[in-house]
Amino acid sequence: MRPDGGISPGLVAQQRVRQLEQKLRAKEERIVVLETENALLHLKLAEFRGLIGRDTNEVAQLNFVHDKQQNLCRSTSSVIIQVYGAIQRLKRDLKNLHSFALELSRDFQHQCKSSLYQVLTVVQSIQLQNEAMQTFQTKAFDLEQSLQEVNERYQQEKQKRKILHNSLVELRGNIRVHCRIRPLLPFDTASGHSVSQDRHRKLPEKVAHTTDDETVLVKCNRPGHTLINKTFQFDRVYSAAESQDTVFADVAPLLTSLLDGYNVCIMAYGQTGSGKTYTMLGPQSEDDVTLSIEDEPELGIIPRATEEVFRLISEKPPGSHWVEVSVVEVYNNEIFDLLAKDSCGRVFGVKRDVVTTKEGKSDVPLLTYETVENAVEFLQLVDKGLQLRVKHPTLVHAHSSRSHLVVTLTITTKAVSADSFAPLWTDEQSSPRLSKELFCTFPQQMKDDKLVFPSRASSPAQFESTEKLKHIKTKLQLVDLAGSECVGMSGVTGVALRETSFINRSLSALSDVLGAIAEQRSHIPYRNSKLTHLLQDSIGGNAKLLVMLCISPCQKYLAESLQSLGFGTRARQVQRGQVKKRNLPMSSKSK
Structure with a gap:
């Protein structure tokens, strides 16, 4: 220190040097630390440089992936935009559906209220109907009891009706004779002229008239003789204006007797051209006679009778009746089966014979019978037989039948007999x-x-008292006789002349048989002709017989008309015993 009390410069310098040395040492230490750190950093830098070399490829890959992600994000963004648009549209649709649902709900509520009201109305109506139904059921029960009583009374009255009906028919006569006068026709003007030639000619005066339903008046006006009026009485007389319906109305009651167990025969008698075939079958065509239900107003007795028989059968229990048909003709005193068939199934006439059985009844062995189930089948079957019927034109009639036609319906009734x-x-x-x-x-x-x-489940042993089935057969014979004729008027020759001779002889034999029965002779000449032999059971046997006389009103046929009326008069005089029925057991009749 300086004497003056101040700090010496040297000391200051030393202190400064010391400070600087301390700083130097600190810097050196810092340098050492930094060098150490620098070495470490160089090491790390070398390490990082190695790492950077390895990660360069990874970075490149990451950049590629990043690019792809960016592309994917762009595409996803477009899809999202589309989805968003679809979502917006769906939201709009949902909003519309919601509005529709609200409207539908309102309508449904309205309809529910309306339906509920209707249901309540229907329920009330059903309740009223139930009450009415109970009332009706009570009434129905009472009506069923009344119906049962009525049915019992009906069965009793039905039996009485059968008895009264058959008694009435028998009181009228088991042989009934009806007469039908045909209208004047164009061929009545003159023999030898055809119908077409005579259509413009003036028709002649009628000599046969009906005065009432039972009387025929005939004016016998012959040149040089006084006019004589002859009358003939029959059970029924038909004028020219009366229809086929009117004629059949008087025939139908006999068919009821048929199903009551009686045999029935209906035959048409008269000269050629007097309307027998029209009355029995119906209208004739130019070539043949054809039967058809479609021509109902013009149908004759044969098709109408068959329809009525099947109608009556339909009222019976199913399967209790069935019908068989045979068709024969008597030509030149020989019997021909018109339903017989050859090996090819074609229908052709086969000659048969008539015999008398042990019971004294007529029978035709090997005769063909065909089963029919309705009137249409019957008409078709009879048509086949009619095609074979012999015809020949004469001056009196262009389609004159040269044989007697016999159509037989055999009705078999399945009855019950309590004897077994x-x-x-x-x-x-x-x-x-x-x-x-x-x-x-x-x-x-x-x-x-x-x-x-x-x-149905009962065993046979349980039927201790069982009834036995029994078959009862009744016959309906429908006969269209060949016409009697004068040889001179008909102008026939050769084969037709021979046919006429046989026809007249067979009709004469028929008249002789009726005369013998009327006179109650011990011998009846049935076998004088195949016709009378064939019809033996109908003429004098067990059958109700109806003879339909057919006459012409024309003057030139006066002799033939008088002959036919005389035949009918003889037939009315025949008195037979009470016609017997085929016995039907009581159980069968009560049906």
């Missing part, structure tokens, strides 16, 4: 068929005064 107590069947195979027949024929039985029905 055997079981109905003995094996399972036959039992359904036989039990069906029993049900069709006699469907109900009485047990302890109550109505009971047999059981």
